[in-house]
Amino acid sequence: MVADPNAPLPSKDEKATFVRSVFAQIAARYDLLNALISLGQDSRWRRMVARRLQLPPQGRVLDLGAGTGALSAAVLEAHPSAEVVASDLTWEMLDVGKRSWNFPRAVHWVNNDALALPFPESAFDAVVSGFLLRNVADIEQALREQMRVLRPGGMFVTLDTTRPARNLLWPFVRIHMRGVVPFLGKLFANNEHAYRYLQASTEAFLSADELAEVLRGVGLRQVGFRRLMLGTVAIHWGKKLLTGKAQ
Numbered sequence: 001m002v003a004d005p006n007a008p009l010p011s012k013d014e015k016a017t018f019v020r021s022v023f024a025q026i027a028a029r030y031d032l033l034n035a036l037i038s039l040g041q042d043s044r045w046r047r048m049v050a051r052r053l054q055l056p057p058q059g060r061v062l063d064l065g066a067g068t069g070a071l072s073a074a075v076l077e078a079h080p081s082a083e084v085v086a087s088d089l090t091w092e093m094l095d096v097g098k099r100s101w102n103f104p105r106a107v108h109w110v111n112n113d114a115l116a117l118p119f120p121e122s123a124f125d126a127v128v129s130g131f132l133l134r135n136v137a138d139i140e141q142a143l144r145e146q147m148r149v150l151r152p153g154g155m156f157v158t159l160d161t162t163r164p165a166r167n168l169l170w171p172f173v174r175i176h177m178r179g180v181v182p183f184l185g186k187l188f189a190n191n192e193h194a195y196r197y198l199q200a201s202t203e204a205f206l207s208a209d210e211l212a213e214v215l216r217g218v219g220l221r222q223v224g225f226r227r228l229m230l231g232t233v234a235i236h237w238g239k240k241l242l243t244g245k246a247q
Contacts, residue, residue: 015137016113020090022197023067027092031068031100037198038229045159045228045235046071049128050078052157052237057081059125062149064114065089065132069097071159072107075128080104085124089113114142122151130159134205143218150240156220157237161202162211164231208234 010018026033034042049071055061058081063072066086075084087110088094094109101107112118114136127146136142150156206214208225211234215223220238227234 012137015135016089016115018197019135023090024092027068027090027096030093030096031070034070038233041229043070043074045233046074046130047078048226048235049130049157049159050074052235053079053126053128053155055079055082055125055155058083060123061085062087062117062119062124062127062146064117064127064129064146065135066109067093067097067130069094069101069103069107069109071128071130072097073101073103076104076107084108085110085119087112087114087117115145117145117149119149121148122154123149124154125151126155126157128157128159131161133158133160133211134201139206139214140218143214147219147240152240153242154240155237156215156240157235159233159235160211161198161205161232162208162227162234163203163205165207202232208236211236 023030038045053059053061053075059079060083061072061075061079063069063075063084063086066072066088067090069086072084072086075082083105085108086094086097089112091111094111098109110118114132115138127150129146133139133142146156208227208231212223212225215236215238219241221241223236223238225234225236
């Protein structure tokens with residue numbers, strides 16, 4: 001399936017197939033385009049995510065929607081003794097990651113859907129993700145799965161695009177999202193369509209405040225967030241309850 005810039009966003013039933021197709025098409029240029037679109041800030045954002053983690057020695061970290069493994073690399077840079085599992089729906093992205101990074105220790109690569117994780121309960125000390133939640137067909141199911149595999153007291157940190165506020169800065173944000181982002185996708189990845197999906201899905205996604213409420217609703221506590229890049233990106237974090245299961 002090829003993304004049509006004039007088509008509506010995919011339905012829930014179509015989304016997994018659509019997203020897998022889009023990211024398979026752009027896997028080879030994904031990291032380059034991320035750097036260009038974020039004006040070189042994406043590496044710093046991933047380091048911010050990694051520094052948020054509080055891990056025990058040899059702590060286990062799930063990088064969900066890992067793509068090419070850039071966030072996994074940031075986690076291992078900040079926590080060299082960590083054991084990292086990099087999981088993604090699109091094997092083409094994982095394949096690029098396996099060949100792109102010189103990790104200080106082995107990363108376990110797993111190709112699976114974020115809505116049905118193949119891991120036991122409480123398997124990880126932390127769950128992180130970068131630009132995942134906007135792309136899942138059911139955000140609450142994806143979060144419930146993450147809470148299931150996260151141990152009580154474990155940390156959740158996510159980096160994602162968020163719907164920006166329609167304030168005085170909106171005209172500048174709109175130019176970047178609706179003009180610059182698709183242009184870069186066409187120029188460097190020969191895929192304007194995929195990056196029009198990025199723009200449209202960002203504008204249709206939750207605001208930072210709304211996402212924080214959803215995180216509280218699935219059982220996370222001490223939830224906080226930080227907006228970045230004029231509110232088009234945010235880092236959210238929280239901890240799973242120490243006792244009982246997340247509801």
